[in-house]
Amino acid sequence: MRKKCMALGLLLCLLPGLAGCRFHKSDSMDFYYVRNHYQYGQPQGVICPESRDVTGHAQDLPYLMALYLSGPLDEGLSSPFPRGTRLVSLYTQDNTLFVELTPPGSGTSSADFTLSSSCLALTFLYFSNVDQVTVTSGENTITLNAENLLLYDQPSYSSTTTEETK
Numbered sequence: 001m002r003k004k005c006m007a008l009g010l011l012l013c014l015l016p017g018l019a020g021c022r023f024h025k026s027d028s029m030d031f032y033y034v035r036n037h038y039q040y041g042q043p044q045g046v047i048c049p050e051s052r053d054v055t056g057h058a059q060d061l062p063y064l065m066a067l068y069l070s071g072p073l074d075e076g077l078s079s080p081f082p083r084g085t086r087l088v089s090l091y092t093q094d095n096t097l098f099v100e101l102t103p104p105g106s107g108t109s110s111a112d113f114t115l116s117s118s119c120l121a122l123t124f125l126y127f128s129n130v131d132q133v134t135v136t137s138g139e140n141t142i143t144l145n146a147e148n149l150l151l152y153d154q155p156s157y158s159s160t161t162t163e164e165t166k
Contacts, residue, residue: 027058031068032122033077034115047119050074061128065090065099068123080116082108085137095131096143097124103138113140118149125149 030049038046050072057063065087071079079085081101088100099120104113113135121133121144132145 027055028052029054029058029064029127030123031072032119033072033074034080034119036076036078046115047122048077049122050077061090061092061097061124062087064124064127068120080112080119092128092130095129097128097130097133099124099133099135101135101137104140110140113137114142117142117144121145121149 028051031052032047032049035044035046035048052067052073054064054067057067069079069081069085069087082104084102085104086102088102089098090100091098117133117135120135124130124133125144125146132143134141134143
C-alpha cells in the first residue's frame with residue numbers, strides 16, 4: 001500500500017512538469033502525381049502517391065492546393081499540370097470541391113487534362129470531406145468521384161469466347 005501511495009505521489013509531482021510539454025501530431029497527406037516512367041501492369045504504375053507533411057495546414061485548402069501545384073519532392077514523379085499552372089478559384093459547395101486553374105498552354109491534350117485532373121481529384125477526395133471534385137481549366141471541365149476513377153486496368157478474360165457468324 002505504501003508503494004502505491006509513493007508511486008501516486010511521484011506521478012502527481014511529475015504532472016505539472018508534463019503539462020508544459022507539447023505533443024505535436026504530424027498530419028500527412030498523400031499528393032498524387034504522375035510517374036516519370038510508367039510501370040505498366042502495376043496498380044500505381046502511372047499515378048503514384050507522395051506523402052507530404054501538412055501539419056498546421058490540414059484544413060487550409062488554398063495552402064494545400066498551392067503546395068500541391070508546387071510539384072512533387074520525389075525525383076521519380078512529376079506534376080501532371082503544365083509548368084506555370086496557377087489557382088484561379090477554389091471553393092466547396094454541396095460536397096463538391098470546385099477548382100479553377102489557369103488555362104493550359106497550347107499542345108495540352110484532353111487526355112493530359114483528364115490525367116492531371118485525376119491526380120488532383122485523388123489528392124483531395126480522400127483527404128477532404130468532399131464526394132467529388134470538379135476541375136476547370138480554360139475550356140476544359142471534368143467532374144470526378146471515387147466511382148469513376150479507374151486506377152488499374154486489369155483485363156478479365158473469359159474462359160470461353162463465342163463468336164457468331166452470319
